[in-house]
Amino acid sequence: GAVVSQHPSWVICKSGTSVKIECRSLDFQATTMFWYRQFPKQSLMLMATSNEGSKATYEQGVEKDKFLINHASLTLSTLTVTSAHPEDSSFYICSAEPAGGPGVNEQFFGPGTRLTVL
Amino acid sequence: QKEVEQNSGPLSVPEGAIASLNCTYSDRGSQSFFWYRQYSGKSPELIMSIYSNGDKEDGRFTAQLNKASQYVSLLIRDSQPSDSATYLCAVMDSSYKLIFGSGTRLLVRP
Numbered sequence: 001g002a003v004v005s006q007h008p009s010w011v012i013c014k015s016g017t018s019v020k021i022e023c024r025s026l027d028f029q030a031t032t033m034f035w036y037r038q039f040p041k042q043s044l045m046l047m048a049t050s051n052e053g054s055k056a057t058y059e060q061g062v063e064k065d066k067f068l069i070n071h072a073s074l075t076l077s078t079l080t081v082t083s084a085h086p087e088d089s090s091f092y093i094c095s096a097e098p099a100g101g102p103g104v105n106e107q108f109f110g111p112g113t114r115l116t117v118l
Numbered sequence: 119q120k121e122v123e124q125n126s127g128p129l130s131v132p133e134g135a136i137a138s139l140n141c142t143y144s145d146r147g148s149q150s151f152f153w154y155r156q157y158s159g160k161s162p163e164l165i166m167s168i169y170s171n172g173d174k175e176d177g178r179f180t181a182q183l184n185k186a187s188q189y190v191s192l193l194i195r196d197s198q199p200s201d202s203a204t205y206l207c208a209v210m211d212s213s214y215k216l217i218f219g220s221g222t223r224l225l226v227r228p
Contacts, residue, residue, distance in 0.1 A: 034216070043206060043218045044162070093161045095216075106152065107216060112161040 003027050004096050006110035013084055014118055020080045021113045023094030029074040030096035034107060035067075038091040050077045074099070084117040091115075120145045122209050124219035132227050137194040139222050141207030144188070150210035151183055153192045155203045156221065162206055166192065197226045 003026040013019050023033055031052050036044040048058045048069050056069035068080040077096075081088055091114050095107040121144040131137045139153075150169055154162035166181040168174045168190065174181045180193040190209075194201055204221040211217055 043220045044216075045218075046215055049215065091161075106164050106167050108164065109154075109161045114159075 002098065002106075002108040004094065004108050004110040006094055006113050008113060009111060010114040010116075012116045012118065015085055016083055018080055018082045019084055019115060020078055021092055021094075021115075023077045023079070023096070023110050025075045025096040025098075025108075028096070028098045030077075031074065031099045032097045033071060033077040034095045034097070035069060035077075035079050036093045036095065038093060038112075044093065047079075081115065084115070086117045089115055089117045120209075120211050120217050122207055122217050122219035124205075124207050124222045126220060127223040128225045129222055130225045130227060131197050133197060133199060135197050135226075137197045137201065137224055137226070139192040139194075139205050139207075139224065141190045141192075141209075141219055142188055143190070143207075143209045143217075145209065145211050145217070146185075146188065147212040148209045151181070151190045152208040152210070152216070153179075153181060153190075154206040154208060154218075155201075156206055157203045165205075194224075197224075199226045199228050202226045 005024045007022045033050040035047045038044045047062045048056045050056045050069050050071040052071045058064045071077040093112040095109045123142045153166045156162045168181040168183045178195045182191045204223050206221045207219040208216045
């Protein structure tokens with residue numbers, strides 16, 4: 001149980017294009033999903049918190065117009081990197097918290113999406 | 119700023135030994151603590167969660183929490199080469215966000 005998938009697992013795109021990454025909870029409902037970014041040899045940094053049916057909450061320093069998040073259902077959240085640039089190249093990881101209230105359940109991570117912007 | 123501190127390592131132990139990983143955190147209001155294992159190029163995998171002071175054991179893993187000292191640790195008994203990975207300590211802050219440490223790289227020598 002508690003499986004989270006991400007698609008695609010890796011993507012290479014040209015500078016200036018947009019890339020959409022999907023995060024799905026496969027066997028549970030998630031009212032809250034989180035998007036993280038991890039640069040090489042660094043830890044995970046939270047980018048935004050995605051709540052089903054409402055606007056995402058972005059961490060300080062994360063451009064909400066550049067990283068568009070949509071949490072359309074209890075099992076799907078998407079992250080769109082708009083007008084991607086080489087500095088956006090990173091490992092993007094989502095996690096999902098099973099429905100049941102904040103702070104009660106663990107976050108389960110997707111396998112990650114490696115984005116390379118040429 | 120809320121911080122979670124870990125020694126980056128690498129921590130090298132022989133196969134069969136006990137590996138001890140440590141973590142300190144700055145937010146005294148934190149209530150939930152987690153250890154994740156991350157293999158190179160992969161996403162984190164939850165190993166243990168701990169919420170109250172004391173020890174919590176799960177198989178070869180034991181998590182220890184001391185809220186007064188703002189300290190949490192992970193012991194891995196009978197370490198195996200397959201345990202070689204980066205171990206991330208994560209602390210849930212008062213707004214229910216996970217704050218990650220930078221991770222400790224563990225190497226288990228055959």
